[in-house]
Structures are given as C-alpha cells and as structure tokens.
Amino acid sequence: MDHKTVVETNINGEQMEFLCEPRQSLLEVLRDVLGMTGSKEGCLTGDCGACTVLIDGRAACSCLVLGVEAAGHKIETVEGLAQGSTLHPLQQKFLENASLQCGICTPGFLMSAKALLDHNPHPTEAEIRYALAGNLCRCTGYDKIVHAVLEVSKGSASKAA
Amino acid sequence: MHAINYEAPKTLKDAVALLAQYGDKGRPLSGGTDLIIQLRAGVRRPEHIVDIKKIPELTQITFDLRTGLRLGAAVPTIQIYENADMRRYFPGLTEAAHLIGSNQIQARATVGGNLCNGSPAADSTPALIALDAKCRVAGPKGERIVAAQDFCTAPGRTVLQPNEILVELQIPVPARHSSDAYLRFIPRNEMDIAVVGVGASVTLDLEEERFTDARIALGAVAATPLFAAKASEALIGKKVDDAAVERAAQLAIELSSPIDDMRGTAEFRRHLVGVLTRRSLAIAIERARMV
Numbered sequence: 001m002d003h004k005t006v007v008e009t010n011i012n013g014e015q016m017e018f019l020c021e022p023r024q025s026l027l028e029v030l031r032d033v034l035g036m037t038g039s040k041e042g043c044l045t046g047d048c049g050a051c052t053v054l055i056d057g058r059a060a061c062s063c064l065v066l067g068v069e070a071a072g073h074k075i076e077t078v079e080g081l082a083q084g085s086t087l088h089p090l091q092q093k094f095l096e097n098a099s100l101q102c103g104i105c106t107p108g109f110l111m112s113a114k115a116l117l118d119h120n121p122h123p124t125e126a127e128i129r130y131a132l133a134g135n136l137c138r139c140t141g142y143d144k145i146v147h148a149v150l151e152v153s154k155g156s157a158s159k160a161a
Numbered sequence: 162m163h164a165i166n167y168e169a170p171k172t173l174k175d176a177v178a179l180l181a182q183y184g185d186k187g188r189p190l191s192g193g194t195d196l197i198i199q200l201r202a203g204v205r206r207p208e209h210i211v212d213i214k215k216i217p218e219l220t221q222i223t224f225d226l227r228t229g230l231r232l233g234a235a236v237p238t239i240q241i242y243e244n245a246d247m248r249r250y251f252p253g254l255t256e257a258a259h260l261i262g263s264n265q266i267q268a269r270a271t272v273g274g275n276l277c278n279g280s281p282a283a284d285s286t287p288a289l290i291a292l293d294a295k296c297r298v299a300g301p302k303g304e305r306i307v308a309a310q311d312f313c314t315a316p317g318r319t320v321l322q323p324n325e326i327l328v329e330l331q332i333p334v335p336a337r338h339s340s341d342a343y344l345r346f347i348p349r350n351e352m353d354i355a356v357v358g359v360g361a362s363v364t365l366d367l368e369e370e371r372f373t374d375a376r377i378a379l380g381a382v383a384a385t386p387l388f389a390a391k392a393s394e395a396l397i398g399k400k401v402d403d404a405a406v407e408r409a410a411q412l413a414i415e416l417s418s419p420i421d422d423m424r425g426t427a428e429f430r431r432h433l434v435g436v437l438t439r440r441s442l443a444i445a446i447e448r449a450r451m452v
Contacts, residue, residue, distance in 0.1 A: 021164065022210065023165045025197070044198075059265045060268045061265045061269075063197075064194050066197070066210075069214075116264075133350075133352050
C-alpha cells in the first residue's frame with residue numbers, strides 16, 4: 001500500500017519522472033519530492049489558491065490533485081514563468097505595481113493570471129477579478145494585482161501568452 | 162492522509178470489477194475537489210482509490226437532437242460551460258456548473274461528483290432535478306437508471322452502493338419552447354455555498370400562453386435537494402402569469418424545511434425559496450419563449 005509509484009509527466013516543458021506515494025498531493029510532490037517550492041501551501045482545501053498550477057493549461061489547486069494523477073499531463077508551475085533572467089511580463093508588472101507584500105499568494109496569482117491570459121489575452125477588469133477569485137491575498141489587497149494583470153493584457157499580450 | 166492504493170482503469174468494466182473487489186474499502190475518484198479534502202480530514206477512509214477519469218465514456222459530453230444529452234460523470238465543469246450545446250440547450254444546468262467554486266475548482270470538479278458527494282447545498286443537483294435528469298449507474302450486477310430526484314438520500318449519502326459508479330447523466334432534448342434556469346443566494350458575488358438554490362424548467366404553449374410542463378427543484382432547504390412536485394404540478398396547464406408563479410412559489414416554501422445555521426436562518430431561507438422560485442421561473446419562461 002505504501003509503496004511508491006513511478007509517475008511520468010511533463011513539468012514546465014520538461015519530460016520527467018518522479019517517485020511518490022499515491023497519497024501525496026501534487027503540491028507535496030512538487031515541494032517535497034522535486035524541491036520546487038514556488039507553489040505554496042495555504043489552506044489545503046482549495047479555497048486560497050496559493051498552490052495554483054496549470055494542468056494542461058488550466059489553473060488548478062495542486063493540493064486537490066494527487067501526484068499520481070499528473071501522469072501523462074502537462075504541468076506548469078511558477079518556476080517555469082521566467083526565461084533565464086528575463087521575467088515573465090506578469091512577474092515584471094507585479095514588481096512594477098508593487099502587487100505583493102509577503103509574497104505567499106503571488107505564485108498562485110501569477111499562475112491564475114497566466115491561465116486567464118493564455119485563454120483570453122484581453123480580459124476586462126471584471127473578467128480578471130472573476131478569474132482571480134480563487135486566489136486570496138491577505139496583505140496587498142487586490143487592486144494592485146488586478147492592475148498588473150490589466151497592464152500586461154494591454155501591453156505585451158503576445159509575450160504573455 | 163492515510164496510505165492509499167491508486168488505480169486508473171481505462172474501461173468501465175475494469176473500474177466496476179475493481180470496485181466490486183474492494184467493496185466499502187474502495188471509492189471512485191473524479192475531480193477530487195471534495196474527496197481529497199475528505200481523505201485529508203479523515204472523514205472518508207477508503208484504502209483503494211479508483212480514478213475514473215481515464216474512462217472515455219465518463220469524460221465526454223455527447224449531445225444530439227435525437228438521443229439528447231449524455232454528460233459523463235467525470236467531465237469537469239469548465240468543459241460544460243465551454244460547450245455550445247450545453248449553453249444553448251441547458252442554460253440552467255450550465256449556469257449551475259459555472260457557479261461552483263473558482264476557476265481552479267471548475268477545472269477539476271464535476272457535476273457527477275457534485276451529485277455523488279450528496280451535499281444538500283450542491284448547486285448542480287437542483288438543476289439536474291429540474292431537467293428530470295436520469296443517472297446511469299454501473300455495478301457488479303449490471304446497470305440501473307436512477308432519477309436525479311431520487312439520488313440523494315441524506316446529507317453525504319446517495320443511493321450508490323460502495324461498488325457502484327455513476328457513469329453519466331442523461332437528459333432528453335428539450336421540447337420546443339422549453340428551457341431552464343438556476344439561481345442561488347449567497348451573501349457575496351461568488352465563491353460561496355448556497356444559502357438556498359432553486360432550479361426551474363418550463364415548457365410553454367405560446368399560442369395558449371400556458372405551461373405544458375414545469376419542474377422546480379430546491380437546494381439547501383432540507384436534508385437532500387428536493388423535487389418540488391406540488392409546486393411544479395400547480396403550474397401545468399395554467400396560464401403563464403404572476404398568479405401561477407406566485408402559487409408555485411408558495412407551494413415551494415411549504416415544502417421546504419430548512420435549518421438555522423451560520424449561512425442563514427430557517428425563516429430567511431423560506432423567504433429566499435419564494436424569491437428564487439419566482440425569479441428562476443421568470444428566467445426559464447423568458448428563455449423558453451426564445452427557443
């Protein structure tokens with residue numbers, strides 16, 4: 001029962017294999033097995049969005065997915081956003097707009113925003129607010145985050161996609 | 162979380178065989194947005210998790226104008242509201258699916274799982290009951306069909322035996338001048354659990370301006386989602402007017418037996434049943450006139 005399973009998956013464009021116990025969530029696998037600690041653990045009930053990753057291009061809470069369920073799917077995490085030392089436009093605009101304070105919620109917000117812009121490069125402010133409703137921030141508030149996403153959508157949407 | 166064994170069979174037959182073998186130690190996994198939380202909290206302690214998302218017929222939406230809708234039990238809600246046939250023919254069910262949780266939840270959560278989780282406040286269940294959806298259930302003794310209105314038996318409990326799987330939801334093609342709606346009350350814009358939810362479907366005779374069919378279903382006002390039979394029957398054959406809608410709303414209120422809890426008092430919930438019944442009927446009627 002406790003034996004580990006080999007899982008073949010694709011994370012941030014890289015084909016890889018990992019070993020995990022079936023009871024481990026994708027979040028635990030990312031953080032504790034693969035050392036990718038960008039995705040954060042918040043509520044573990046799917047309410048806060050700090051653990052948001054993209055699965056086949058869709059935002060999902062990695063705390064509500066088993067690591068073994070990642071087999072055969074494409075996973076994107078915050079670690080895959082920057083290209084070398086070049087920040088992703090969303091990361092750049094979050095910095096410019098001071099869209100973070102403690103930073104715990106930021107990776108989740110970035111991934112939810114990426115999922116939105118990948119499917120809808122020019123969302124309205126209301127669409128942005130709905131798309132980010134599954135991410136909670138307890139210090140910055142939401143305006144600066146929404147503003148950053150709006151700026152990306154108006155500016156360099158092609159780079160964001 | 163306790164140790165589990167995980168399998169992802171590729172056919173319904175294999176999934177049924179696995180669950181038959183595990184009995185009450187097994188549990189199907191669909192989107193996981195309820196089950197994984199329950200496993201972590203120790204509320205459910207199955208040893209064997211059978212992932213049903215690799216089974217083609219559970220993960221498809223098929224609709225045609227002869228056979229109607231077959232909505233696979235493991236289809237995530239995001240695929241429901243992105244489906245043009247769902248939006249066109251079942252707007253009420255589609256809006257119920259669209260109300261459940263955040264984008265992150267909607268990428269995983271399923272209408273089938275919402276039903277099997279058995280919450281009295283499940284958003285999509287009243288919408289299914291209003292459409293008189295039929296649930297195709299597979300088990301070791303073969304298959305059976307259960308009406309959505311009979312599926313939930315108590316909070317967290319359904320007619321499913323431990324070795325059975327909900328395969329799909331079946332809904333006939335809506336008749337001409339027929340449509341549906343779902344409304345819920347929550348104290349914020351989204352991301353909350355229904356204080357009350359009401360699903361309605363109507364079929365109209367526009368020449369006579371009468372209801373030829375109607376179904377009203379209530380959520381979060383009893384131990385299970387309810388089909389409001391008397392309220393529905395009271396509309397059939399009646400003129401489409403405020404008096405008929407008001408009569409249905411009063412009968413829906415009479416049927417509801419809500420509790421006081423952190424989301425609202427019983428009195429407030431009864432009030433909401435009236436408001437949401439009137440409004441969901443109004444929307445369903447308006448939509449039915451257009452199709």
